[in-house]
Amino acid sequence: MADLLDRTEVEEVFRILSEAMPGRTRTAKGPKGQPDAFRSCISCMLSAQSLDRNTATAARALFALATTPEAMLELADEDIAAAIKPCGLYNMKTRNIRAFCETLIAAHGGRVPETREGLMALPGIGRKCADIVLSFTFGADVIAVDTHVHRVCNRIGLAKAKTADVTASQLEARAPDWALRDGHFWLIQFGKRVCTSRAPKCEKCPVSRLCLWYARHGTREQGEAS
Numbered sequence: 001m002a003d004l005l006d007r008t009e010v011e012e013v014f015r016i017l018s019e020a021m022p023g024r025t026r027t028a029k030g031p032k033g034q035p036d037a038f039r040s041c042i043s044c045m046l047s048a049q050s051l052d053r054n055t056a057t058a059a060r061a062l063f064a065l066a067t068t069p070e071a072m073l074e075l076a077d078e079d080i081a082a083a084i085k086p087c088g089l090y091n092m093k094t095r096n097i098r099a100f101c102e103t104l105i106a107a108h109g110g111r112v113p114e115t116r117e118g119l120m121a122l123p124g125i126g127r128k129c130a131d132i133v134l135s136f137t138f139g140a141d142v143i144a145v146d147t148h149v150h151r152v153c154n155r156i157g158l159a160k161a162k163t164a165d166v167t168a169s170q171l172e173a174r175a176p177d178w179a180l181r182d183g184h185f186w187l188i189q190f191g192k193r194v195c196t197s198r199a200p201k202c203e204k205c206p207v208s209r210l211c212l213w214y215a216r217h218g219t220r221e222q223g224e225a226s
């Protein structure tokens, strides 16, 4: 059996998901709901290994103190750490925030670059953060890949990759152009509602006839799906 769906099948999966899922969330919060690229980057850094509500609490507290790289560098490490404590790993994240702001000012005059390469060259910014900023702040047609999108894509056969970053590259190469704008939303909603981490709802799944995981495992191992 093939490891990946062919392009016609990939397009069919996106067509089905575009009809079955609600689409773009207008009230996105966290890194996706920030008013500018700087705050989106910082919020994304805060979100690492943190629940959405804790990230939001930390971001609110930090942005009450500073909303520009220059103002952020005026803060003491202890003040940054205290503000972002709710999202965990606060000492490491404080170091990343400081390094990010210093590099942003030194290399870009404080302006967040609008390319993936430029974003990923900044301390603390990986592919997922870069793609979220590109998509949600700069309006680029990019499918940002988080843990839900990574899982769903690899189960269905849209991608075959061990890491979310490789899944993102494969999606970029294989998804139809028309799906790049809102594909992130369809996949993430599908991953939360249907193709859940444990016990995916294969019996009610609109793409089960195309899904490679389902073709291999059927319903026998749903509770152990990876």
Ligand code: SF4
Residues within 6 Å of the ligand: 155, 156, 194, 195, 196, 200, 201, 202, 203, 205, 206, 207, 208, 211, 212, 213, 214, 225
């Ligand atoms: S058939 Fe099951 S594993 Fe495949 S996409 Fe649907 S819910 Fe996920």
